[in-house]
Amino acid sequence: MNSRIQRRRKLSVMICLMLMALCTRLYAGGQSSTNFQIPTDVVSGGGGDSGSANYSTSHTTGQSTAIGESSSANFTNQAGFWYTFYGVGFSCETGPAIGSINVEGCLSELCKSDLSASASDECGGNLTYTWTPLNGGAIIGSGAVVQFDPPDAGPHPCPYQVQLTVTSDVSGLSSNQTVDIRIKMAGDVNGDGVVNLMDKLLVRQHFGQSAGDPNWDVRADATCDGVVNLMDKLKVRQQFGQTGGCACQ
Ligand SMILES: [Ca+2]
Numbered sequence: 699m700n701s702r703i704q705r706r707r708k709l710s711v712m713i714c715l716m717l718m719a720l721c722t723r724l725y726a727g728g729q730s731s732t733n734f735q736i737p738t739d740v741v742s743g744g745g746g747d748s749g750s751a752n753y754s755t756s757h758t759t760g761q762s763t764a765i766g767e768s769s770s771a772n773f774t775n776q777a778g779f780w781y782t783f784y785g786v787g788f789s790c791e792t793g794p795a796i797g798s799i800n801v802e803g804c805l806s807e808l809c810k811s812d813l814s815a816s817a818s819d820e821c822g823g824n825l826t827y828t829w830t831p832l833n834g835g836a837i838i839g840s841g842a843v844v845q846f847d848p849p850d851a852g853p854h855p856c857p858y859q860v861q862l863t864v865t866s867d868v869s870g871l872s873s874n875q876t877v878d879i880r881i882k883m884a885g886d887v888n889g890d891g892v893v894n895l896m897d898k899l900l901v902r903q904h905f906g907q908s909a910g911d912p913n914w915d916v917r918a919d920a921t922c923d924g925v926v927n928l929m930d931k932l933k934v935r936q937q938f939g940q941t942g943g944c945a946c947q
Pocket residue numbers: 885886887888889890891892893894896897
């Protein structure tokens with residue numbers, strides 16, 4: 699009799715231990731309620747950025763959709779209470795962002811216009827800058843800072859357009875942006891589309907000055923050599939009465 703009772707007690711203890719083990723497994727292995735289910739343990743990245751050569755995850759975020767799995771060509775999202783992204787052949791789908799292009803808005807046909815651009819690439823690639831004059835003229839130099847050299851004589855389109863193409867060596871994608879450059883006729887130093895007495899006066903006001911002087915006005919330098927002298931007077935005289943070009947006013 700005693701042995702039967704002892705066997706029953708041993709059996710009860712074993713059942714209790716099995717139930718405890720099962721409960722412990724359920725607690726460690728998953729959680730659920732009416733509104734969510736986490737079928738397996740979830741390890742969060744702590745909200746920070748992490749990545750490798752083949753994937754990138756930026757923070758963990760709460761899930762607002764039903765439990766499931768979604769994917770595209772570049773990621774697999776295995777849903778849990780947090781999203782975790784596993785990159786598969788990570789690649790960028792957005793071309794470089796061209797922030798700004800700095801250009802002189804209006805210049806003489808005898809001058810060269812400085813062009814510079816800034817761009818960024820969310821893929822972290824090296825960027826190649828390609829400048830293409832769409833209406834004639836030439837690009838001097840290469841890279842993010844170049845010069846545009848218009849033809850020395852008109853007629854000039856108004857405005858000239860130069861296209862910048864920026865290409866990422868990681869994504870292989872390119873972005874384009876076009877800028878306008880207005881070219882005024884030689885001698886039309888004040889840029890009103892006619893060479894007249896007003897241009898003579900502007901040259902006279904700055905006669906003898908050179909670039910860097912306190913009252914320097916680059917417009918008076920009709921020959922674009924950094925000084926206002928007899929050559930500028932001569933250029934205005936040669937062009938006197940001419941009309942055309944791209945008015946800057
Ligand atoms: Ca003028």
